[in-house]
Amino acid sequence: MTTKKENGAQWILLIAVFCIATCGLIYELVAGTLASYLLGDSVTQFSTIIGTYLFAMGIGSFFSKYFNNDILKWFIKIEILIGLIGGFSSATLFLLFPLVVSFRLVLYVMVLITGVLVGLEIPLLMRILKDKIEFKDLVSKVFSFDYIGALLASLIFPLILVPHLGLIRTSLFFGIINIAVGWYLAHYFTAQIKQAGLIKAIAILALLVEVVAFVFSDNIMSYSESLTYRDNVVYATSSPYQRIVITKNKRELRLHLNGNLQFSSADEYRYHEALVHPALSSVTDLKNVLVLGGGDGLAVREILKYPSVEKIQLVDLDAVMTKLFSTQEILVKLNEGSLSNKKVTVKNEDAFLWLTNCKQKYDAVVVDFPDPSNFSIGKLYSTMFYDLLKKVINPGGVAVIQSTSPYVAPKSFWCINNTIRAAGFFTMPYHNYVPSFGEWGYIIASADSDRHWFVNYPAGLKFLNPAVMQQMFVFPQDMQYNKPVPANKLNNQVLVGYFEEEWDKYLD
Incomplete structure (x- = not known):
């Protein structure tokens, strides 16, 4: 019979599954949307990014077997790392787009890294839970929470997140959630983790960095667009369908949709x-x-x-x-x-x-x-x-x-x-x-x-x-x-x- 404390630990870890599933799909959707904004052909971009992301998750799942000691500690470290890489993914890609020769290479490397880290999460978490939940219940519960989290992400991304937060804030927001999950697990299981204090401190520092970036996300986007467009950006916003940017110089006003010029005044x-x-x-x-x-x-x-x-x-x-x-x-x-x-x-x-x-x-x-x-x-x-x-x-x-x-x-x-x-x-x-x-x-x-x-x-x-x-x-x-x-x-x-x-x- 499980004790009240063990039962509480199970639910905390299952809620972590829900959170990481939501975050993981959000990073995938952000990458696909950003690629379609910047590179066009949304079907091709989403198809190749989803394929690459799932392939990378498979690699992560495969390598999870090599984590044999301090699995909970490794899981928390991975949560913080995903929060940082996934959280800053859209800001990084927007900033690099006008600067690098092969943007596609940078994009897919970032998708691969994020996918590998996300692929490590569920196998490690299932191994953490295997001594706490009977196997048949373990599989059903973990994947139920995983799929529910994915459903939530797929609904709120186009309806709420992109129109109201934009891509940079969206990825940073879910990066904050990833890191917060890591910090809370380090706090809750302090007695079971070596150097728990150091891990919590790193998580708090990472949280502060992402919160600051979230607050100044408009400045990041403005700077990125100042690198992309030769003229002054006088207005920029994201709709559910496209990125709208208006630039101006001494001679003309220009409208750009998803980086493509639509007209010059x-x-x-x-x-x-x-x-x-x-x-x-x-x-x-x-x-x-x-x-x-x-x-x-x-x-x-x-x-x-x-x-x-x-x-x-x-x-x-x-x-x-x-x-x-x-x-x-x-x-x-x-x-x-x-x-x-x-x-x-x-x-x-x-x-x-x-x-x-x-x-x-x-x-x-x-x-x-x-x-x-x-x-x-x-x-x-x-x-x-x-x-x-x-x-x-x-x-x-x-x-x-x-x-x-x-x-x-x-x-x-x-x-x-x-x-x-x-x-x-x-x-x-x-x-x-x-x-x-x-x-x-x-x-x-x-x-x-x-x-x-x-x-x-x-x-x-x-x-x-x-x-x-x-x-x-x-x-x-x-x-x-x-x-x-x-x-x-x-x-x-x-x-x-x-x-x-x-x-x-x-x-x-």
Whole structure:
């Protein structure tokens, strides 16, 4: 029969299992999210990081058999070490990203070290508990607490931690939990541990270091971004979907999402005029317009130049973006207050799901999504998406889709064109030069070609005129791709592979 003290020790160790399981999965999720922020292609990053992490845990579990003496002491030391390495993992990676040549190597080394240490925890803890709990109960209890901790981590990470703490604070917070568990175990089992006082002192020192880092985490992030961006960072925040950074110099304001430039205030008008006006100027009775993406309100600004427009529906996933461009004075000035215009309604929803349930029809649709750099965005360039898009366009209506650079990524550009055609649209590809990006591509989609094109565009544009518009539909040989390119289907997403291949080659 177990004594009250032995029973208390069991529960303390089982609660430790719950805590370390939660912390271990959080470090894995932080690494995957950070990699997708900095390197793109979230599916690839999460897949390879999860695989590496689990492999490292297997190595840790294997080497746990070589710990034969003072197992409890070793377990506590490992807890403190994991708390330090895992806790500082995101801060370290953010700081090193702009400084090291091979960031992927640093990332995977850190994932390996953390995984090995986490893999040591459960086997050591089970050996500590084997004399206190019958084997069948030991296995069931340890893994029950382990899986419950993993469930908690997977729920709170996207819903609470990333939106409210950010990645640096999240990893530091759980590093503090790891170290606190180590300190408490050293305190509770002081009589059974050699040099327990020294271990507790080290744990307290490590806790203090992490608490200080937690308090100054915004400074760490700001310093990291000052290394990444050549201009002054004037605003930075994390939404549940992306890292939003705005930089400024004497000449321009720039928006970066997950490290990728989205626009420069110096020349964004070239992009947005080219995106909006060739399509909308070809609609004779333009009243209702749908904008998918474009949470900065700059495309909406251009649409509002048509007096006949009565309603504009904007659908953008990220509420942080649309709020930012509706409330910040410098950004509202840039989009001329478009998101607050009485004609505009904003919905913060996934455009794919929103289209699935949409019953309204529109005279024009402007599709301004980020480039298809990962599978979650790639679905918005699929035949299924364009089939949904076709259903919401009125007879005589048009759509226009931003379609990446036909110079840097011609295979990707023409894949998008072929995908739109596969959905039953007539297409008109075109391009223009934007100094911040280079040559950029767009595709007009309509039910047929029987219409008067480009006749109703508004006056007072900075970039477009009839002569410029004609030139945009001529593609030089180096923007062509003469080999057959399949359509991008939801079940294969070939476009994401093309895009990654072409842009990686260009950036290297």
